[in-house]
Amino acid sequence: MRVSAGLILVACVVAATLAEASTYDDFVAFKKQHDKLYASAEAEAKAFKNYQANLERIVELNRANPGTTFGITRFADMSQSEFGHKILMAPRAPVVHEAARYAPKLDVQDIPESFDWRQQLGGGAVRPVEDQGDLGTCWAFSTKENVEGQQFLKHNISITLSAEQLVECDYNDCSGFGGWPYLSYQYIMKNYGLISDDQLPYCSGLAYGKPGFCWPCLASPWNFTMCGDESDYNNSCDTTRHSCGLVTPQNVKATVIDWFAVENNATQIQAQLMTTGPLSVLLNAGELSLYHSGIYSPMICNPANLDHAVLLVGWGVSGSKPYWIIKNSWGPTWGLDGYFWIGRGTNKCGIESTVTSSIVS
Secondary structure, X not given: OXXXXXXXXXXXXXXXXXXXXXXXXXXXXXXXXXXXXXXXXXXXXXXXXXXXXXXXXXXXXXXXXXXXXXXXXXXXXXXHHHHHHHOOOOOEOOOOOOHHHEOOOOOOOOOOOOEEHHHOHHHOOOOOOOEOOOOOOHHHHHHHHHHHHHHHHHHOOOOOEOHHHHHHHOHHHHHHOOOOHHHHHHHHHHOOOEOEOOOOOOOOOOOOOOOOOOOEOOOOOOOXXXXXXXXXXXXXXXXXXXXXXXXXXXXXXXXXXXXEEEOOOHHHHHHHHHHHOOEEEEEOOOOOOOEEEEEEOOOOOOOOOEOEEEEEEEEEEEOOEEEEEEEOOEOOOOOEOOEEEEEOOOOHHHOOOOEEEEEEO
């Protein structure tokens, strides 16, 4: 029986239509699961197009990265460039500090095969995973989570500190548009300390129109050299917010007196982590948006393009592959309950090049 070319063409069109309809049904479920709202039909159409492209990208990522599983996450409606612009910081090279800023070398003779601060001292040095939302405020979470760990280990006080304070008040770090945790330590040292999240809850990264959303004005004085001209943002911001006035000696819950860096050496980082507590680290997170599980170890990942700040809480080995345990700030439903693993000992994606910690009083 001969089948005409026309019938074959019709069959292909029908199959493609059914496949797209199935994909759109999945997209509708994705929107509901992640509480997605779009400003217009055009914006939703663009998001659906990104979703389709990311389905193909997931297949490619899983093929190219054995040992890592990629899949649909809340970022699946973003293109790579949109994810980088909204969620990550502007890429920057690692900072080399003066020699006196680095911690003295520690004894590395008794390093265990695995270690996790979530399993030490009742887990009080690591607070629950939070969500930075759709703003590149990762640096604020990495900073304050490090201080939270130091506060617990020194004073046995387990408290969620305010990331919003850093976003709105720390002009050294561009008020959420990208920065270094070590500069945030310096802000905290000069401005009494950190207040709690209860006193100033996080709201800057929440979606427009959702409960709790805020649009604060940029901290003054604005660092134009580091951050560029954000006059459009300031022209649209909420001038009625005066959150930084809450930061008083009477209100602060943690104070920082100094900070230190750790050299780019995996065994020294392990020793400092086990001795000091969770550490602030940065990495190139360009391929991390669709991560689900396994050891994140992309073939191409420039260690000099650091664009995401996170918290190092431990390490382990899977099979024969060593990894770091990293706490992220993309919510508890992303990755491994809000965490991810990344290859250890090779400075994968720059993870071992910018390691710091605060010292609390």
